[in-house]
Amino acid sequence: MYVDYSRYPRPESVRFFEKAIPNHSATKRLEKIENYHYIIHRHDMPTFEVVVTNHYTIGLSDYYEIMDEYPNIQGIVTISNWNGYTNQAKMAAKEQHVGIFVMNELLGALTWNEPYKYIKKDDEGNAIFFGKYR
Numbered sequence: 001m002y003v004d005y006s007r008y009p010r011p012e013s014v015r016f017f018e019k020a021i022p023n024h025s026a027t028k029r030l031e032k033i034e035n036y037h038y039i040i041h042r043h044d045m046p047t048f049e050v051v052v053t054n055h056y057t058i059g060l061s062d063y064y065e066i067m068d069e070y071p072n073i074q075g076i077v078t079i080s081n082w083n084g085y086t087n088q089a090k091m092a093a094k095e096q097h098v099g100i101f102v103m104n105e106l107l108g109a110l111t112w113n114e115p116y117k118y119i120k121k122d123d124e125g126n127a128i129f130f131g132k133y134r
Helices: 011-020 062-071 085-096 103-109
Strands: 027-034 036-041 049-054 075-078 099-102
Touching: 011 049, 011 103, 027 075, 049 062, 062 085, 062 099, 085 099
Parallel strands: 049 075, 075 099
Antiparallel strands: 027 036, 036 049
């Protein structure tokens, strides 16, 4: 079976995700719905439904394509360290209460009641975006 790794995460990335999320202090348990689709059950906070991708850059069209396939998700995680997203996609998602994250952003967002609002900040309070094009 052919898997398009430009879109879907590699098996080792899936294993990393499935190991890291349950070990996060905010996570009660991780429920796998299907390949790449999960519900993160959190302590004393709403569940958070996400899909994990391997898009190098999640652009606006990628965002809409993912949402067509997974209309109820609240987050999109592009798993590899070198991946990112466009600010256009990030802002369009945020308007619809959906977060787009690289993995380390997701880890921070899990502690927020509304993870889509999470934006990583530097020591001086400036927003750090992992977008490819600003």
